[in-house]
Amino acid sequence: VLIKVGDDVTTDAIMPSNAKLLPYRSNIPYLSEFCFSLIDKDFPQRAKENGGGVILAGKNYGQGSSREHAALAPLYLGVKAVIAKSFARIHMQNLVNFGLLPLIFTRDEDYEDIQAGDCLEVEEARKQLGDGVIKVHNVTRSSAYVMKHNLLERQMEIILAGGFLNYIKSWMT
DSSP states (O other), X not given: OOEEOOSSOBHHHHSOOOTTTGGGXXXXXXXXXXXXXXXXXXXXXXXXXXXXXXXXXXXXXXXXXXXXXXXXXXXXXXXXXXXXXXXXXXXXXXXXXXXXXXXXXXSTTHHHHOOTTOOEEOSSHHHXXXXXXXXXXXXXXXXXEEEEOOOOHHHHHHHXXXXXXXXXXHHTO
């Protein structure tokens, strides 16, 4: 787990969109250096050092504006999934479009048990995705949690393809 954030984390908190950064909106490597900077200025460096990881969030993760950069910058930093109590609808679709797996706690209290720095592992993620539930092992705490997703069949195909562009590309070959 690279970062643990609370409820109502906005897309602006994930990826600030101030006047200083607007000229760089197409420079994802540069923008990624500001990912979660309003919450944890060390997030980008930690993500790079760990080769990516998972974001842990409370309720309504990604609410606010529908900017794609809030999904794209974490992806660039190697984030593979976001586990949250719930997602803002448009942001969840942006996560799917970029191949980031949005998982939802089946038990809100499991959120309290997982801490930043914990090592989470999912075995046979592709197979579990089709089941609608995914078992996540917390290697650090010797615990296991059952997560769910509410992805449609097409959204699962997009995730499995590695994002929407890869999904469309597969139609052309």
